[in-house]
Amino acid sequence: NAGVTQTPKFQVLKTGQSMTLQCAQDMNHEYMSWYRQDPGMGLRLIHYSVGAGITDQGEVPNGYNVSRSTTEDFPLRLLSAAPSQTSVYFCASSRPELNTEAFFGQGTRLTVV
C-alpha cells in the first residue's frame, strides 16, 4: 500500500514550457486535490475532484488544468509555466464516506526560470 505517490520530486522548467505533475493513490479514495505551498501563505487549494470525471476549481486555479479519468490518478497540468508558479505542489486524497483525514504525497518542488 503506497498511499499517495507524486512524480517527479523535483522539476525545473523554463518560462512558457508545459508539464504534467503526476499523482496516484491506491487507497480507493474518491476525493483528490492539489495544493501549492508557498512561504508565509500556507497551502492553497488549486483544483479538486470528488470522483472520476468530476473536477472543480479551488482557490488558485489560474494557469493549471486537471482531469480525473480514473479513481486512482489526478494529474495537474501547467499549460505555460510562469515564475509565479515556482512552488512546492502537494497532492492529497481522502474518502468522504469513511470520514478519513487527508493523506498527502511527498510533494513536487517546481522551479520556473
Place this chain on the structure above:
Amino acid sequence: AQRVTQPEKLLSVFKGAPVELKCNYSYSGSPELFWYVQYSRQRLQLLLRHISRESIKGFTADLNKGETSFHLKKPFAQEEDSAMYYCALRDFGNEKLTFGTGTRLTIIP
C-alpha cells in the same frame, strides 16, 4: 468564508519547556479541525483531529467553540518536535481543507 489564522510564523522553545501553537478559525457551520505536521523535506502528515480527542506524541488540542480556537499544546518540548505545523479546517460533509499559514517550531537544545 472560512478562515484559519496562525498568528505565529516562527516559534522557538527550549527543550523541556511547554509549547503552545495558536490556531483561531472563523466559520459559521460545524467545522472539523486538524493539526498537520511537516518534518523537514517530508510530506504533511496528520498529527491530531479534534473529533478523536487523543494525544499524539505528547501533543493535545482542544476545540474551544466559544473562542473559535484549536491551540496545540505539549507540556515538555523535545528536539524531534522541530517542524512546520499547520492548522486546518474542514466542513462536515465537504472534503475541502482550509489551511492556516503555518508555524515553524524550533526546539532549542
